[in-house]
Amino acid sequence: MWSAALCIGTLAVICIINWVNSWRNPRCSGKLPPGSMGLPLLGETLQFFSPNTSSDVPPFIRDRMKRYGPVFRTSLVGRPVIVSTDPEINNFVFQQEGRLFQSWYPDTFTEIFGRQNVGSLHGFMYKYLKSMVLNLFGPESLKEKLLPQVEQTANRNLHMWSQQQSVEFKEATATMIFDLTAKKLISYDPATSSENLRENFLAFIQGLISFPLNIPGTAYHKCLQGRKKAMKILKDMLQERRASPEKRHGDFYDYVLEELKKDRTILTEAIALDLMFVLLFASFETTSLALTYAIKLLSDNPSVLEKLTEEHEAILRSRENPNSGITWKEYKSMTFTSQVINETVRLANIVPGIFRKALKNVEIKGYTIPEGWAVMVCPPAVHLNPSAYEDPLSFNPWRWEGMEGNGGSKNFMAFGGGMRFCVGTDFAKMQMAVFLHCLVTKYRWTPIKGGNIVRTPGLAFPDGFHIRLFEKHT
Numbered sequence: 001m002w003s004a005a006l007c008i009g010t011l012a013v014i015c016i017i018n019w020v021n022s023w024r025n026p027r028c029s030g031k032l033p034p035g036s037m038g039l040p041l042l043g044e045t046l047q048f049f050s051p052n053t054s055s056d057v058p059p060f061i062r063d064r065m066k067r068y069g070p071v072f073r074t075s076l077v078g079r080p081v082i083v084s085t086d087p088e089i090n091n092f093v094f095q096q097e098g099r100l101f102q103s104w105y106p107d108t109f110t111e112i113f114g115r116q117n118v119g120s121l122h123g124f125m126y127k128y129l130k131s132m133v134l135n136l137f138g139p140e141s142l143k144e145k146l147l148p149q150v151e152q153t154a155n156r157n158l159h160m161w162s163q164q165q166s167v168e169f170k171e172a173t174a175t176m177i178f179d180l181t182a183k184k185l186i187s188y189d190p191a192t193s194s195e196n197l198r199e200n201f202l203a204f205i206q207g208l209i210s211f212p213l214n215i216p217g218t219a220y221h222k223c224l225q226g227r228k229k230a231m232k233i234l235k236d237m238l239q240e241r242r243a244s245p246e247k248r249h250g251d252f253y254d255y256v257l258e259e260l261k262k263d264r265t266i267l268t269e270a271i272a273l274d275l276m277f278v279l280l281f282a283s284f285e286t287t288s289l290a291l292t293y294a295i296k297l298l299s300d301n302p303s304v305l306e307k308l309t310e311e312h313e314a315i316l317r318s319r320e321n322p323n324s325g326i327t328w329k330e331y332k333s334m335t336f337t338s339q340v341i342n343e344t345v346r347l348a349n350i351v352p353g354i355f356r357k358a359l360k361n362v363e364i365k366g367y368t369i370p371e372g373w374a375v376m377v378c379p380p381a382v383h384l385n386p387s388a389y390e391d392p393l394s395f396n397p398w399r400w401e402g403m404e405g406n407g408g409s410k411n412f413m414a415f416g417g418g419m420r421f422c423v424g425t426d427f428a429k430m431q432m433a434v435f436l437h438c439l440v441t442k443y444r445w446t447p448i449k450g451g452n453i454v455r456t457p458g459l460a461f462p463d464g465f466h467i468r469l470f471e472k473h474t
Contacts, residue, residue, distance in 0.1 A: 026073075026080055029361060030368025033082055035064065035073035043075025051456045055393060057381050058352065058457050061085065065381065071367060081374045082367075083353075085381030087388070087410040089364055093356050093375055094418030104357035104374055128266060129275060130423055132259065136184065136252050137427040143328045146184070150431050151326050153180045154438040161469045166448055168464040169295055174288035177431065181283040185276060186237055187249040200230040201281060227277070234276050238269065252279075279424075286350050287428045291435060292465050294344040296451050297395045299467075304340065304397055309440040311336045316441055326434060337433045339400035344432075345414035347395060349380040352457040354416060379413045445469050 026032065038044035048060050056062065061083065064072050070086040084090055093101050135141070157176045161167040178198050182188035188197055214221050241247075241257055248254055256276075259267045298305045315330050316322050354377040362369040369375060384392040388411040389399065415422040422428075439445075450463035 026370070029370070030363060031366065032370070033071045033073050033367045034068040035083075037073065037075045037080065041078055043078065045076050045078075048074075048076055049456060051454050053452065053454055055347065055453070057085075057384050058455060060457070061378055061381055070381075071365070076374075076376075079374050080370075081376050082369050083376045083378055085378045085385075086365070087382055087385075090377045090382065090413065091410045091417070092364060093377060094413075094416075096362075097356070097418045100359055100362050101356040101375065102359055103355070105355050129271070132255070132275070133279065133423045135255060137424050139426065142426055142430055146427065147328060147331060147430065147434065148325050149180065149184075150434045151438065154435045155442075158438055158443055158469065162443060162471050164469075166466050166468060168450070168466050170288055170292040170461050170465055173291045173435075174284050177284040177287055178280070182280060183251070185252045185279060186234070187251045187253065188237075197230060197233055197280075200226045200233070201285075202226070230280075231273060231277060234273050235269075238273065252276075282422075282424060283427070287431055289350050289459055289461075290341075290345055290348055290428070291432055292461060293348040293453075293459070294340065294432065294436070295445070295467070296447075296465060297344060297347070298340075299445070299447050299451075301395050304395065305440070307336055307397075308340055308436065312437045312441045315437070326437060331430065331433060334433050334437070336397065337436055338429070339397035340436070341429055341432050342400050342412070342414075343395060343397040346383045346389070346412065347393075348459055349383055349414075349455075350459050351379055351414070351416075352455070353378055354413070377413070377417075382411055382413060385411070442472055443469050444472060 026037065036044065038047075044060075050060065052059050057065070064074070064083070065085055071082065071084050071089060074081050074083060084093065097103070137146075153176060157172070161172060175198065178201070179188075179190060182190075182197060190196065190198065214224060237253070238257075241249075241253055245257070253276075256267070256272050259265055260269065260272060298308065311334060315326075315333070356375045356377070358369045358371055358373050358375060360371045382388070386392050409417075415425040415428075445467045448466040448468055450461060451465045452461070452463055454460050454462050
């Protein structure tokens, strides 16, 4: 009996050793990039999510770049991942979308954003949804409808904030942008609605980039609960609209309902609801983070603020009526403002990683990326690379003079790259530019407290950024 137990025990130990060994040394028909797979199942997930307060390349990435070079392997949330900090490889991955690679995110992200979210769809379905979104955020809509609405919203909120002793800027701008976008998307008005939609997104955001442990009390669990409640509100709204098809609201939901009614439509209710959810989240959270970081940087760099103010005051002086609204021509003339925005998002690195999945074995620069493995393109390592940006940690908008920074490039991927370049980029940049125009021409501000950043690995302001806003008196 003892000998049988000993044999079984020995066999179990051998199996475990073999399993651990195969985990640490994955099979590959070619040469895998160097790296460590970490602990079985857990991989290096804990290290990846470990908070840091650095504005430089995240320690998780920086340490492995020093040890292994610009391309290395790891394991995150149970999946083998190739991490690339090489601009050439990143560009290749983006350009091969749909051929060698496809958009992919960990299962935890899919749980959060929905299995039918736009980031998880491919081919014709992705292009179809992209064209739907451009109907709302495309150039014509920005020019004819959104520009004056964004300016009115900025002016109204800035005036309200100037009456307060202190404004937590991140929360204030997030609320402002959320309310504007929710009105355009679903005619949501927080003043008249019985449901606080934004509150559910707050719970969602706090656990979005957190360790994926779905038990009560964890940030990830709260995140999933926030999504569930927000989706119920959106679904209830959709059903109300379907029950009264004759009532028009002039919003994006009207357009979605028309698409759902069409014969042989490829749009389903589930896809439509996930699309609404992603648009609501993406439109306000990233832009409010970028704006908050911009105000922090401008507060710390008076020479940049002075140059920015000069540009916008010159626009006012050139008008026949100084109180008229911003024209499209004026917006497109904001050259230095565009440089400030590019420099802000380069340093902010709001998106810590962009994921793809290899559709087949891919040979590149002497390494093999095995079929089915994830690839994480790392924007911070590109944006803070001293060979691409002199003194990369300094806030220097002048470095963008004469450079085209509206699209993606090998050295600039704040809005993604390739065919999945963010469709809301123009809307986000326009919102930031218009807000900065309204702010620097009519107000000055003083930071009061907060402004510290933490990355987990996404950007956050744990203590907020509190400012006091004063009206300028001419």
